[in-house]
Amino acid sequence: MKTRLLTAITLLGTQLSFAQDSLMFQKISDEVMLHGTCYDNLRVLCKGIGNRISGSANAAKAVEWGKKHMKATGADTVWLQPADVPYWSRGKESLMIKAGNGEYKKMTILSLGNSEGTGGKVLEAPIVMVRDFDEFKALPESAVKGKIIFFNYRFRQDFVFTFKAYGDAVKYRWASPSIAAEKGAAGVIIRSMSTGADDFPHTGSMHYTDSSKKIPEMALGNRSADSLEQYCKRGTVKAKMQSECHMTDKLVRSYNVIGEIKGSQYPDKIITIGGHLDSWDVGEGAQDDGAGCAQSIEVLRTMKALGIRPKYTVRAVLFMNEENGLKGGQAYADSAIARKEHHALAIETDAGGFSPRGIGMEMSEEQKNKVRAYKDLFLPYGVYDFSLDEGGADISPLQNKMKVPVAGLLPDSQRYFDVHHTNNDIFENVNHRELKLGAAVLTQFIYLVSEHEIF
Amino acid sequence: MKTRLLTAITLLGTQLSFAQDSLMFQKISDEVMLHGTCYDNLRVLCKGIGNRISGSANAAKAVEWGKKHMKATGADTVWLQPADVPYWSRGKESLMIKAGNGEYKKMTILSLGNSEGTGGKVLEAPIVMVRDFDEFKALPESAVKGKIIFFNYRFRQDFVFTFKAYGDAVKYRWASPSIAAEKGAAGVIIRSMSTGADDFPHTGSMHYTDSSKKIPEMALGNRSADSLEQYCKRGTVKAKMQSECHMTDKLVRSYNVIGEIKGSQYPDKIITIGGHLDSWDVGEGAQDDGAGCAQSIEVLRTMKALGIRPKYTVRAVLFMNEENGLKGGQAYADSAIARKEHHALAIETDAGGFSPRGIGMEMSEEQKNKVRAYKDLFLPYGVYDFSLDEGGADISPLQNKMKVPVAGLLPDSQRYFDVHHTNNDIFENVNHRELKLGAAVLTQFIYLVSEHEIF
Numbered sequence: 027m028k029t030r031l032l033t034a035i036t037l038l039g040t041q042l043s044f045a046q047d048s049l050m051f052q053k054i055s056d057e058v059m060l061h062g063t064c065y066d067n068l069r070v071l072c073k074g075i076g077n078r079i080s081g082s083a084n085a086a087k088a089v090e091w092g093k094k095h096m097k098a099t100g101a102d103t104v105w106l107q108p109a110d111v112p113y114w115s116r117g118k119e120s121l122m123i124k125a126g127n128g129e130y131k132k133m134t135i136l137s138l139g140n141s142e143g144t145g146g147k148v149l150e151a152p153i154v155m156v157r158d159f160d161e162f163k164a165l166p167e168s169a170v171k172g173k174i175i176f177f178n179y180r181f182r183q184d185f186v187f188t189f190k191a192y193g194d195a196v197k198y199r200w201a202s203p204s205i206a207a208e209k210g211a212a213g214v215i216i217r218s219m220s221t222g223a224d225d226f227p228h229t230g231s232m233h234y235t236d237s238s239k240k241i242p243e244m245a246l247g248n249r250s251a252d253s254l255e256q257y258c259k260r261g262t263v264k265a266k267m268q269s270e271c272h273m274t275d276k277l278v279r280s281y282n283v284i285g286e287i288k289g290s291q292y293p294d295k296i297i298t299i300g301g302h303l304d305s306w307d308v309g310e311g312a313q314d315d316g317a318g319c320a321q322s323i324e325v326l327r328t329m330k331a332l333g334i335r336p337k338y339t340v341r342a343v344l345f346m347n348e349e350n351g352l353k354g355g356q357a358y359a360d361s362a363i364a365r366k367e368h369h370a371l372a373i374e375t376d377a378g379g380f381s382p383r384g385i386g387m388e389m390s391e392e393q394k395n396k397v398r399a400y401k402d403l404f405l406p407y408g409v410y411d412f413s414l415d416e417g418g419a420d421i422s423p424l425q426n427k428m429k430v431p432v433a434g435l436l437p438d439s440q441r442y443f444d445v446h447h448t449n450n451d452i453f454e455n456v457n458h459r460e461l462k463l464g465a466a467v468l469t470q471f472i473y474l475v476s477e478h479e480i481f
Numbered sequence: 482m483k484t485r486l487l488t489a490i491t492l493l494g495t496q497l498s499f500a501q502d503s504l505m506f507q508k509i510s511d512e513v514m515l516h517g518t519c520y521d522n523l524r525v526l527c528k529g530i531g532n533r534i535s536g537s538a539n540a541a542k543a544v545e546w547g548k549k550h551m552k553a554t555g556a557d558t559v560w561l562q563p564a565d566v567p568y569w570s571r572g573k574e575s576l577m578i579k580a581g582n583g584e585y586k587k588m589t590i591l592s593l594g595n596s597e598g599t600g601g602k603v604l605e606a607p608i609v610m611v612r613d614f615d616e617f618k619a620l621p622e623s624a625v626k627g628k629i630i631f632f633n634y635r636f637r638q639d640f641v642f643t644f645k646a647y648g649d650a651v652k653y654r655w656a657s658p659s660i661a662a663e664k665g666a667a668g669v670i671i672r673s674m675s676t677g678a679d680d681f682p683h684t685g686s687m688h689y690t691d692s693s694k695k696i697p698e699m700a701l702g703n704r705s706a707d708s709l710e711q712y713c714k715r716g717t718v719k720a721k722m723q724s725e726c727h728m729t730d731k732l733v734r735s736y737n738v739i740g741e742i743k744g745s746q747y748p749d750k751i752i753t754i755g756g757h758l759d760s761w762d763v764g765e766g767a768q769d770d771g772a773g774c775a776q777s778i779e780v781l782r783t784m785k786a787l788g789i790r791p792k793y794t795v796r797a798v799l800f801m802n803e804e805n806g807l808k809g810g811q812a813y814a815d816s817a818i819a820r821k822e823h824h825a826l827a828i829e830t831d832a833g834g835f836s837p838r839g840i841g842m843e844m845s846e847e848q849k850n851k852v853r854a855y856k857d858l859f860l861p862y863g864v865y866d867f868s869l870d871e872g873g874a875d876i877s878p879l880q881n882k883m884k885v886p887v888a889g890l891l892p893d894s895q896r897y898f899d900v901h902h903t904n905n906d907i908f909e910n911v912n913h914r915e916l917k918l919g920a921a922v923l924t925q926f927i928y929l930v931s932e933h934e935i936f
Contacts, residue, residue: 056639063680185863186509223520223913381836381893383863407641408838408893410865438836438863438893440914446713458678459895463641 047403047477049468050334055407057328065458068379071320072310072453075313079307080347081113086301092283092319092344101285101342109357110277110346115141117270121215121244124264125257131329133254134300135244136227136448137201138201138216138349142240143269149174149242150266151212155258155275159197159205171210175328177202177219178255181248181443188221188439189377189416195219199230199245204238208233213242213267217251219443225249226448227238229306231281241271264373271453273383280346282354285326288340289476296339297472297481298358299325300370302420303346313442316453317379317461319344321435324465325472331383338370345420346374352419354448359423369430370481374418375468378446379461380437382409385471386416389431397433403474407467411436433471455463499627501933502858502932505789506925510862512783513921515760522550523834526766526775527908534762535802536568536733543758546739547774547799554782556797557739564812565732566802569595571762572725576670576699577717578608580712589711590699591682591903593654593671594761594805597695604629604697605721606667610713614652614660624663629720632657633672633710636703636898643676643894644832650674654685654700659693668722669698672706674898680704681903684761686805687717699725719903722837737809740781743795744931751794752927753813753827754780757803757875764906768897769780769909772834774799778925779896779920791931793825800875803831807874815877824885829873830923833901834916835892837864840926841871844886847927851935852888856930862922866891886936888926892919 059062071091078084083442089106096104122130133444137143154169155176156162162175179198182191202214218228225247234240245265246254257263272317283303289295300320305311322342329336346354362369385404387394398412417432424430437460475481504596508765513519526546527848532538549894551864556860559637561639574592608626610631611617618631633651637646657669673683689695699722712718740759756773760766775799784791801809804884840859842849853867872880874885890914900906930936 055641059639059641183914184514186510188914221914377866382896420572440836440918441912444912444914457677457896457899459638459643463895 037177042094043459044358044403045173047474050473051403051459053332054328054469054473055466057332058076058324058462060471061250061331062324062462062465063327064324064465065461067323068312068316068461069322069453071316072312074081077130077305077307077309077311079114080280080304082348085280085304085346089281090320092303092427093323095204095219095239095323096283096285096326096342098321100330101326104285106281107284107361109280109282109346109353109359111353112351113274114276114350115272115274119143119269119271122266123254123257126261129189131268133246133250134225134227135230135246135267136308137271138232138243139229140204140231140233140273141243141271142273143271144267148266148268149202150264153263153265155255155257162205167209170206172212174213174215174267175211176254176258178214178251180217180423181220183221188443192219192443200232203232203241203243207239207241211241213241216243216245218245218247220248226342226450228355228447229308230447230479233408240428242267280321282342282346285323286324286339286341287326287329287336289337291337293339294368295366295370296341297473297475298341298343298345298421299375300345300420302354303344304347304349306349306447308447308449310453312451312453312456313378314446314451315348315376317456318375320374321379321461321465321468325469328469334473336473336477338476340472340476348420355420355423359427362424363427365410369424369428371433371475372421372424372430373433373435373468373471374421375435375464376418376420377435377439379456379464380435381460382407382435382437382464382467384411384436386412386414386436387412388415388417393431393481397414402476404467404470407463409467426458435464435468487868491851491918496783500859502929503611505928506858508787509783509924509928510921512787513779513917516786517779517917517920519883519920521914522778523767523771523775523909523911523916526771527555527767532760532762532764532766533609533758534569534804535735536567536894540735540759540801544736544738547758550851551740551781551797552737552777554740554778555785556741556781558741559754560739561736562739562812562816564610564735564737564801564808566735566808568729569805570729571728572598574598574724574726577721577873578709578712581716582770585721587870588701588705589680590701591684591763592724592726593687593698593700596658596687596698596726598697598726599722601723603721603723604668605719607716608670608713608720610710612617617660617817622664625661628709629668629670629722630661630666630669631709631713633706635672636675638676643898647674647898649905650805654781655687658696658698659690661880662694662696663676666696671698671700673700673702673925675703677703679907680850683872684763687904691702694808697722711916718791734800737801737813740778741799742781742791742795744785744792746792748794748826751796752825752877752930753796753798754923755798755800755875757798757809759802759804761804761902763902763904765908767831767906767908768802768900769906770831772911773830775854775875776830776834776916776920776923783924793931795927795931803875810878814882817842817879818882824879824883826888827876827889828881828923828926829888830875830892830919833897834919835896836915837862837907837919838891839866839869839924840887841869841873841890841891842867843870843880848886848936855929859922859925862918863896864922880914890919890923
């Protein structure tokens, strides 16, 4: 009888707690949907400042934007955390293509981030198209030497979860130049990491191996890549590449922007929620990742507006230099180690401000199951998927160096790789309700973890 | 033992079947995502024809578009089903507002569908703002007589599922003129049924009660409604309304477009999948409901492309006149009754071509549970919600007159009421992957129902 009574009391307690949590989830959602400022804040960042590659003047302005809006939330403390970042500059760039005996035609391209251009000179060479690395490896050196290799690998439109397609294809952006240079290629063209039905080329980071010759790399949008594919199938194609892009020698002093609400019961246990403040040097960095920054600020604003005093310390962090160096994420982890901080959980929102669908987790199964016990609470907000292993780049140093459990907001992924790293990643392509709903779910999740002391 | 063995065999059978279904689901998704034509077909409808109110020349062109693309799927039979539809014409319209002693300023408005305008004359009258029907009812007749009533009821941004907010607010569009006219009002202005952070006014159907005086009704976008609200709070506001809209006397001969794949085992059992071909006379009727038409055609194309021979007959129907009369839906049900057809299930896709999230059902609990037994199959495609009661307007006559079980595709609802019934409901606001994914899920659902003889 005793056991049964205890079970009954425990069950009743759980139900009461669920009802209370459910009510708080509703309050949080109502507050963000009706009074949230993230959409207006994002407009200021995108339209008032624009894109903001690490080390640029715009990135410095974005730090000021972050500090101002973090303070406006009423956070207990707001500070800047130094991080020295690389500065990659694009300069002028162009690609001309000549099919058979035709005229040279200008293509719309973007050089890949961190790549070295042609030093402003014209690199003229025949194009050799390959479908993938296997086809490239089968080519004799004589077929590659002095040529521009077109890696025409298609972004997999059949993968429903587009980040899976990104994971599949991104090695062509990242590694092609070094692989091609090893056989003596003079340059590389890639088909963009893009779901786009349009023709926007996508930039993004690449890297050279230590021993590699630094040959240039340019990306074509899907329609241009289709055209080049047709040209190459029909006969010989020549290209003229010209670009000034280069990595500058010196690091630039920049900052993470941090806002904090002190925990009421466990001030030493920290939950971090963050996105990244830097973007590529095209478009407005709206979905990637102005959205995540605006949402992270919104979490603090909402807690303050509702008078929520979290048991744990909650920190919103706008990380610098996610795109091409991760210096902000490293500085944050290094500081945490130096200060012997206890990080209970770190969460990233860097998959776009689209309708939330799930929360990815990288932690022990036991920890995941603790979260999953509450999953029904999220269902009215469209969040049902707690199955995927996802964290985030900025919080990966915390995860790797301090074994902090990490999580990532999983929004609907269908539109992300239409705009990601393009001139089309602009404020107009962010929906106000989708952005706010993501911020609401992040706030709910953090409230839950803190209230129930899950980690 | 026997029972256990039977259970084991049954379980094994179920698992095998699940594995086969899962494989077919994947094939369907791959086919649509890689080779689907719905996005290109929709482009032709939106950009080549444009909006297409019932009875218009564009609606007749849309019928030809439907017939052509339905035939291109390789459907066994394609035919037109006559439906006589009303023709409502907008003509010129304007609203000028004067706050206090200021100048008259032009507002961006849309008259509501089916409403009668001012006959081209200027209706000049003071504006009286009310929050809702309760506040209106409390007004004395003297405060209403001869006035233009501004029903400033806010679309509930706190409702996460936006169709709930639509259900809550739409009575202000539908019924305000008759309610206001009863107390002697001269005209009505409403705040649009809109989640929009922008200023697009939304049209949509209204009706007059039999005894009602037919006073004009115009809608303001959210930002204009905010301005008018401020003016009204500050002091007296006057309006000049002028509009030519009217319902013409005669019905116009139009058509539903129907394509059919004959069932291989039960040709007399019919599954209907449809959207509506007509739209309002603004924008391009892209999300509402060109998307649903393109998806319905895609279902047939995909089945033919994959060589799926459904056990049941599958019919794609592009209904005419959903927006302001439902004559197509009625003609379809009347024909089904006259021909004594057996409709196993009717499905509508008229909630936009956004990422699918669920399938709504209106049928017995037993029938719902038969479908829910397969719900895990849909999870890889982002479809998890089988809890809501949803069908569709076009299939409601089938449901009401023949007791046919009905279902409706439930896409993500966040953006629908930003563009619904506005000049912003254009092709550019439809995403190719989201549209295709919805078509894939519809095909999967129909395959499942037919293969497992669920209804």
